[in-house]
Amino acid sequence: xxxxxxxxxxxxxxxxxxxxxxxxxxxxxxxxxxxxxxxxxxxxxxxxxxxxxxxxxxxxxxxxxxxxxxxxxxxxxxxxxxxxxxxxxxxxxxxxxxxxxxxxxxxxxxxxxxxxxxxxxxxxxxxxxxxxxxxxxxxxxxxxxxxxxxxxxxxxxxxxxxxxxxxxxxxxxxxxxxxxxxxxxxxxxxxxxxxxxxxxxxxxxxxxxxxxxxxxxxxxxxxxxxxxxxxxxxxxxxxxxxxxxxxxxxxxxxxxxxxxxxxxxxxxxxxxxxxxxxxxxxxxxxxxxxxxxxxxxxxxxxxxxxxxxxxxxxxxxxxxxxxxxxxxxxxxxxxxxxx
Amino acid sequence: xxxxxxxxxxxxxxxxxxxxxxxxxxxxxxxxxxxxxxxxxxxxxxxxxxxxxxxxxxxxxxxxxxxxxxxxxxxxxxxxxxxxxxxxxxxxxxxxxxxxxxxxxxxxxxxxxxxxxxxxxxxxxxxxxxxxxxxxxxxxxxxxxxxxxxxxxxxxxxxxxxxxxxxxxxxxxxxxxxxxxxxxxxxxxxxxxxxxxxxxxxxxxxxxxxxxxxxxxxxxxxxxxxxxxxxxxxxxxxxxxxxxxxxxxxxxxxxxxxxxxxxxxxxxxxxxxxxxxxxxxxxxxxxxxxxxxxxxxxxxxxxxxxxxxxxxxxxxxxxxxxxxxxxxxxxxxxxxxxx
Numbered sequence: 141x142x143x144x145x146x147x148x149x150x151x152x153x154x155x156x157x158x159x160x161x162x163x164x165x166x167x168x169x170x171x172x173x174x175x176x177x178x179x180x181x182x183x184x185x186x187x188x189x190x191x192x193x194x195x196x197x198x199x200x201x202x203x204x205x206x207x208x209x210x211x212x213x214x215x216x217x218x219x220x221x222x223x224x225x226x227x228x229x230x231x232x233x234x235x236x237x238x239x240x241x242x243x244x245x246x247x248x249x250x251x252x253x254x255x256x257x258x259x260x261x262x263x264x265x266x267x268x269x270x271x272x273x274x275x276x277x278x279x280x281x282x283x284x285x286x287x288x289x290x291x292x293x294x295x296x297x298x299x300x301x302x303x304x305x306x307x308x309x310x311x312x313x314x315x316x317x318x319x320x321x322x323x324x325x326x327x328x329x330x331x332x333x334x335x336x337x338x339x340x341x342x343x344x345x346x347x348x349x350x351x352x353x354x355x356x357x358x359x360x361x362x363x364x365x366x367x368x369x370x371x372x373x374x375x376x377x378x379x380x381x382x383x384x385x386x387x388x389x390x391x392x393x394x395x396x397x398x399x400x401x402x403x404x405x406x407x408x409x410x411x412x413x414x415x416x417x418x419x420x421x422x423x424x425x426x427x428x429x430x431x432x433x434x435x436x437x438x439x440x441x442x443x444x445x446x447x448x449x450x451x452x453x454x455x456x457x458x459x460x461x462x463x464x465x466x467x468x469x470x471x472x473x474x475x476x477x478x479x
Numbered sequence: 480x481x482x483x484x485x486x487x488x489x490x491x492x493x494x495x496x497x498x499x500x501x502x503x504x505x506x507x508x509x510x511x512x513x514x515x516x517x518x519x520x521x522x523x524x525x526x527x528x529x530x531x532x533x534x535x536x537x538x539x540x541x542x543x544x545x546x547x548x549x550x551x552x553x554x555x556x557x558x559x560x561x562x563x564x565x566x567x568x569x570x571x572x573x574x575x576x577x578x579x580x581x582x583x584x585x586x587x588x589x590x591x592x593x594x595x596x597x598x599x600x601x602x603x604x605x606x607x608x609x610x611x612x613x614x615x616x617x618x619x620x621x622x623x624x625x626x627x628x629x630x631x632x633x634x635x636x637x638x639x640x641x642x643x644x645x646x647x648x649x650x651x652x653x654x655x656x657x658x659x660x661x662x663x664x665x666x667x668x669x670x671x672x673x674x675x676x677x678x679x680x681x682x683x684x685x686x687x688x689x690x691x692x693x694x695x696x697x698x699x700x701x702x703x704x705x706x707x708x709x710x711x712x713x714x715x716x717x718x719x720x721x722x723x724x725x726x727x728x729x730x731x732x733x734x735x736x737x738x739x740x741x742x743x744x745x746x747x748x749x750x751x752x753x754x755x756x757x758x759x760x761x762x763x764x765x766x767x768x769x770x771x772x773x774x775x776x777x778x779x780x781x782x783x784x785x786x787x788x789x790x791x792x793x794x795x796x797x798x799x800x801x802x803x804x805x806x807x808x809x810x811x812x813x814x815x816x817x818x
Binding site: 198199200201365374384385386387390396397398399400401402403404405406407408409410411412413414415416417420 | 537538539540704713723724725726729735736737738739740741742743744745746747748749750751752753754755756759
């Protein structure tokens with residue numbers, strides 16, 4: 141075990157896109173374990189659009205990360221030392237361990253997890269982790285798609301969108317994804333079974349939605365906001381459900397971002413726009429994981445992880461979430477998996 | 480009975496605020512009754528913000544009024560002739576009879592109505608009519624206020640807002656209204672029992688909402704949109720419900736209107752924004768009327784009507800809805816009530 145804990149700390153709040161100077165690299169000696177503490181060696185660090193929110197001081201759903209604090213991040217790791225009877229060395233745990241080699245702290249902040257047979261660890265940080273659960277509860281509980289309805293998913297090649305769209309297919313919907321490259325569009329249609337895809341960088345979203353959603357849009361699983369949401373709102377059906385999972389197009393904004401210009405269609409179409417945060421569903425995670433694991437085992441659900449090697453590369457890697465540089469779940473490999 | 484039917488027809492679609500030239504005055508001979516037809520002499524014509532929507536060709540919840548067509552409007556009248564067994568001369572009926580002295584057409588388009596004892600006819604066009612029902616179902620079914628929660632109502636001295644706020648009081652909520660004059664603010668607090676009022680023309684909405692809603696906002700009954708909704712969104716609580724009843728601030732717009740700049744708070748606060756149109760609740764109107772009539776009889780619900788004399792004045796009167804010139808329900812007296 142190393143005696144050093146490498147960390148990325150928040151040096152200042154980003155203005156616009158994340159600058160690598162917004163984070164500061166530190167190498168600290170490992171702190172001692174207190175009563176009930178464990179030491180976890182991180183294997184994977186999750187990079188998510190919401191990290192950008194935590195770096196800011198905007199109104200948000202958790203306290204912002206303080207300046208000087210280790211950057212918050214979802215982690216999967218292996219217990220190396222434990223002063224708590226609930227965890228033992230070798231246990232695999234997930235939590236918000238932060239952008240660092242080691243988490244040292246109370247065991248109660250961690251969840252022990254056992255990968256189903258044949259399921260690799262990165263699946264626990266993607267399809268069977270928070271992003272898969274976000275897709276599951278967001279689509280099914282908030283979107284409530286019915287068989288035969290049309291579901292549109294933005295950021296459809298992302299960690300959440302790619303799973304949400306596949307679940308909508310499992311539920312018998314027509315599914316159209318919006319993504320940022322022809323390659324991503326091919327992936328979601330050819331590999332994941334979406335009925336159609338729109339490359340928002342090269343195609344006219346309005347025209348393509350009309351073509352691909354001839355019966356209008358019943359559910360919008362929204363990860364992006366901005367022009368994409370605005371265009372979707374022009375084609376929603378009566379009683380449409382707009383699931384606000386993310387609004388990534390605005391997270392880097394330095395000026396106030398207007399809401400959708402077609403907001404009035406929420407009234408005209410008696411639509412429901414509902415925001416949700418996956419942590420609110422924590423008590424139902426076992427239900428979600430069970431369903432996702434079953435579909436995965438049946439081959440009905442595919443997922444992709446995009447693994448960047450080395451904690452030192454986290455600040456540059458996270459920018460890819462905002463430029464469309466990743467497909468599927470973006471992870472950082474902090475240390476090797478246990479043998 | 481007159482042989483002439485005076486009408487206001489839509490001459491052109493308004494650009495911005497309604498211009499009296501957007502409507503054309505016609506005097507037509509009364510048309511003959513066909514099989515199943517009735518002739519109704521209009522007593523009251525309802526003027527509503529949604530009339531402005533019908534005049535436009537924006538995406539909307541009913542077909543726009545065609546150019547040259549009699550302007551659509553809610554009416555209460557008395558049957559003078561009937562070729563349908565369901566209606567007899569002397570019956571009081573409501574419907575979308577239009578901006579004209581007489582409606583001549585199928586009885587099936589009309590609802591026979593009997594005012595409860597001691598209730599004047601204008602109550603059927605306000606507190607016990609569509610605006611009262613809009614308040615009832617919008618607040619209770621969409622807003623779902625719980626005892627002790629804080630409810631904000633915009634256009635709070637209007638026909639819908641004034642009733643919605645009182646229902647929220649009946650349900651044990653703290654109620655804050657937003658209106659456009661000190662006189663309206665006094666009316667909703669001193670006469671209607673709202674806990675607080677904000678004059679949006681003279682007061683800082685943000686500061687006053689903070690003061691008057693110390694526990695945040697749980698339900699927003701939104702009739703206005705624009706800056707008012709935007710400011711409310713900054714102070715909503717977790718799982719707030721935003722009832723989109725109307726967005727009158729945008730109906731006269733000649734440029735695209737941005738949605739709320741604090742749209743992202745829908746996500747952060749896991750809020751629900753839901754549009755509704757009262758006509759969707761038609762099957763439940765008897766339930767709503769019964770509850771409203773009961774509260775009215777118990778003196779727990781007050782209402783005001785603002786009656787403009789003469790069909791010829793309808794085009795000028797309707798502008799008052801957009802300038803804040805009315806308190807309570809705005810009606811046009813088309814002809815005298817039956818003795």
